Amino acid sequence: MVSAAAVAASVLDPELPVLTLADLGVLREVREQGERVVVTITPTYSGCPALDEMRADLTRALTAAGYTDVEVRTALAPAWTTDWISEEGLRKLAEHGIAPPARIGPRAAGPVPLTLEPPAARVACPRCGSANTRELSRFGSTACKALRSCADCKEPFEHIKEI
Amino acid sequence: MEAGEERHWAFGTGFTAALSGVDRALPADVDTDDLAAYALMLGDDALILSQRLAEWTSRAPELEEDVALANIALDLLGQARLLLTRAAEADGVACDEDTLAFERDEHEFRNTRLVEVDCGPGPGGDFAATIARLLVFATHRLALLQRLVGSRDPVLSAVAAKGVKEVAYHRDHAAQWTLRLAGGTEYSRERMIAGLDLVWPYVEELFTAHPVEARLADAGVAVDPAELRAEVDEVLDTVFTAADLQRPTAAARAGGPGRDGIHTEAMGYLLAEMQHIHRSMPGALW
Structure with a gap:
């Protein structure tokens, strides 16, 4: 029997099916307690409809692998950050034409600084590699994406x- | 999609409890009625503004903005669901987020009046007014959520920590539009100024502590809104200065407060639209 952790780690993200939930960093913990499997996931955004x-999908995959008592829990804290996307995840995103996020590290203490202009961050075009790209919209087809053009x-x- | 593999995307269809598995122990010495009322206040602010922003879907000035406003509405709806679920839980009465959203009457809603004002897309409203309201609301809510991360209620703290990241994007989006409209044509500038004038009478209410907020702030659970004023003023003044706008001077609107369930005439129409399907067909799924 494949371990519950391995089964859970192979489940794909429903909105970005090039990544596994593990690549995306939303799979936080898989515990086997005898017959029972408890999986903990965290939402990317509060309103993420894919949760x-x-x-x-997790319950289905684990049940198909022979686990009969599966519980999937949601943890809100600590809040998800794009820094939890694995190196492998970043590579897969770029390969599939989605510019991966930069690493941001922990947020500085104090008020979040106001940004009055689209950020100058140089996001490389995932198709041609050019750094000459601009932000069209900070909000894209899903909560976690922005729209740019090269x-x-x-x-x-x-x-x-x-984030 | 394989046969028999049913796909559900819409909320309301087989959605399990929004807080499943979250540490939800109630702080022992906190009045649970107060906690329920407070979660409702913050949840209703998010829910009602989410409804207002969703009204722009397919009506925004450009496609990207359509997507942006819908995304912001979705973030706020997510926050509202968690907060309403927390309110239901603290209340201990058999109800859930849907009951609270769809079966309460106007006087039972605890949102501030700012979020219910009709800023369009219908007659009397305007995209610029929607941006003006979002700027004020998100600036205020960001300052609030940053402090609420330190709440002794584990759920409020967790919801706030997630919300900070989301609302920071909302605020900056509104600030950038404010600059664009104020610095565009004479006409766009006039509309931005008119938009700020429309929402400004409801700003004062955001900083007035309701007795529930005051009691829970003392207990280390809530944030006293009066504490937020300096930070909110500073951010708004930075935006106004960059946009070469004057801070509006309109006096606070009489009536209210929304936190006591006393709303404006716009609220009944809003609720009629938001609730009518649920009330017409109780328990319906799709």
Whole structure:
């Protein structure tokens, strides 16, 4: 029998199916207690509609692997950060035309500074590699993505925004 | 999709408890009625503004903005669901987030009046007014959530820590639009100024502590909104200065407070639209 941790780690993210839930960093813990498996996941954003789908997919995969007593818990704290996306996850995103987030490290204490202009961060185009890209919108097709376009190859692309 | 593999995307369909598995022990010495009321206040602010922003779906000035406002609405709806679930739990009465959202009447909603004002897309409203309100609301809520991370209630603290990251994006989005509109054409500038004038009478209410907020702030659970004023003023003044705008001077609107369930005439229409499907077909799923 494949370990519960290995089964859970192989489940794909429903909105970014190039990544596993483990790559994305939302899979926080898998515990086997005798017959019982307790999986803990965390949402990317408070309103992420994929969370329920993740629960169902985890339960389905573990049940198919022979685990009969599966509980999927949600942990809100500590809050998810894009820094939890694995190196492998970043590589897969870029390969599939989605610009991966930069590493941001822990947030400084005190008020969050106001940003009055689109950030100058140089996000490379995942198609041609050009750094000559600009932000079209801070909000994209899902809560975790922004929309950018490349001035060199003229293609629009998505970027996982850093949080 | 394989046969028999049913896919559900909409909330309200087989959605398990929003707080499943979250540490939800109630702090022992905290009045649970107060905690329920406070979670409702913060949850209703998010829920009602989410409803207002969702009204712009397919009506925003450009496609990207349509997506942006819907994304912001979704973040706020997520926060509202967690807070309403917490309110139901602290209350100890058999109800849940849906009962609270769809079966309460106007006087039972605890949101501040700012979020219910009709800023469009219908007549009388305007995109610029929507941006003005979002700027004020997100600036205030960001300052609040940053402090609420230190709450002794583990759920409020966790919801706040997630919310800070989301609302920081909302605030900056509104601030950037404020600059764009104020610095665009003479006409866009006029509309930005009119938008700020429309929402400004409801700003004062954001800083007035309700007795529940005051009691829970003393207990280390809530944030006293009066504490937020200096930080909010500083951020708004930075935006106004960069946009070459004057801080509006409109006097506070009489009536209210929304925290006591005393709302404006806009609230009934909003609730009628938000609640009518649920009330017409109780228990319906799709």
